[in-house]
Amino acid sequence: MAANGMNATGLLRDEWMERMRLFGLSSPALLLVLAILVIPVGWLFYVSFVGADGTFSMENYERMIRRKSYARIFRTTFEVSLLTTGLCIIIGYPLAYFISQLPARLANLCMITVLLPFWTSLLVRTYAWLVLLQKRGLVNDWAITLGLWEEPLKIVHNMTGTLIGMVHIMLPFLILPVYGAMKAIDRDYLKAAANLGAGPTRAFWTVFFPLSMPGLIAGSLMVFVLCLGFFVTPAVLGGGKVILVSMKIVSNIELFVNWGAASALGVVLLALTVITLWIASRFLRLEQMTGGGR
């Protein structure tokens, strides 16, 4: 580089100053992230390696391996997360597709109704489901009146209730990115497909669906990862029959006051989440390299 040209040192200093100014402006945010993210997570790691006697120990992790109940809890957590994600895809994808095909004003109205639950308290919505789904609740009453089933069904305080509640809470997280991806698909692609001889169904599967994949993957990941650490809804609607990692963490602290065990569970959950995201990101990058799903 011509470091001795006219004004070279001055220009170099200007460039450096500009960078420093940028750093200076963002430093409060950086400090905040450090304070509320990096330090607590570090603390979590530290506590998870402290045994009951206050010295360094692996006992919190050993317990997890030794006791069968932990394996079961992790399996249930993944099961619930996968099922919720799957149901969200089955319900959310067609809904997003439908909304994306509507004229702008109607579509906006529909998106508001999709987002409305977002602005209502999570706890309120969860208890609302409890009221609706209980033995003498609205759902059972109506179903019996309509003759769908005869005896009141048990649809809450079990897996069914948990899934109903979780899908309801998670649906917007799937619909938003999917809808965004669908809106970004140029309608001319579908016209081109039709012009080249593809009927509506073929055009959908060969052109529209592959182009909406990035949104679907992003939405599914979001739902899945949120589900892994979810607490309120499964705790209320599961009725103690569906035990997830988050609930075990709570009981470790509230019942047994064992911060070490709770921290170890937190660390494992975090690790599993990171691994999931890592696998997904590799898959995503591959997707981009081949130019989308095929």
Added chain:
Amino acid sequence: MEKSRHASLPISVGNVTKTYGNVYALDDVSIDIKSGEFLTLLGPSGSGKTTLLMVLAGFARPDCGSLRFGESEMIRLPPHRRNVGMVFQNYALFPHMSVAENVGYPLRLRRMAKAEIGAKVDDSLETVQLGGYGDRRIDQLSGGQKQRVALARAIVFEPRILLMDEPLSALDKKLRDRMQIELRHLHEKLGMTTVYVTHDQREALTMSDRIAVINHGRIMQLATPQKLYDNPENRFVADFIGESTFLKVARDGSGLEAAGVKIGSSKPSPDSGSLLLMMRPERIRILEGPVAERVNEFPAIVSDLVYQGESYLLYARLGDGTELAVRGATRSDAFSRLPKPGEKVRLGLDYADTLIFSDAEA
């Protein structure tokens, strides 16, 4: 030249009307396009030219009318069963497929054997001079290359009709000029009936067998490029094609008069209504020497002189205050001998180039 490798079909549009609310996008349009013809729909934006193309492709459903390809009525057939090739304005190449997959797409839909698809795709890419580009991703292509891929995809399944919606509008001028000639050659080679939409009059004049000038959803004139330029049938066509100046014409007893000059024409002019005289810049001459026969002569004063490379533009003010543009070729010393601003000049328009229209639009 191996003319009409593909069979082509004539297109017959009959009384097609399409309204959006109470706006007529197409107002009772009828056109017969000959088999193998290169026809251009030319008009300003919002004129209905694209709507007409969309009716041909099946993407716009008209309120009424008929559309026949050869003998078959197509108006109610969905787009995917019309079997026409189309090049979209933004190419509409599928971003999740490679070049070869894009071009092979219509063949895969037609359940052709893999080997045959490969051969046809290669052949088609060769035709548009993109041999060996099959494995490229769409976002690795330049604008001109995308244009060629779109064309290859539109012709690979050997449709008998090819539609093009302003396919060159996104390219820079040099490339556009070259592609115009290439498209023309390709049309001669393949012989498909081609309907081409553009708002660029030069493009239309360069490429077409015939041009349909469209405005307000109606066809203003359908003619060969030369006829359209030399003998526009109405004021709109005269104004839209070329850069003309219009002078008000007054009736003076039996004769006509414009800008205080008695004018004659070798062509008949309308009998009634107010009239306009059209003057094209390159048809006006700067007169020197004695008064000539069968030439309308306008005295004027030069107001400006612009050098534009291959030609010059001379602006001159007539007796009635109208400013006329005169265009001429810039040969060696000719430019320096032109009259300068402020000087007097005699402008001449041959009787053969003197066209008089009714002032009413339509």
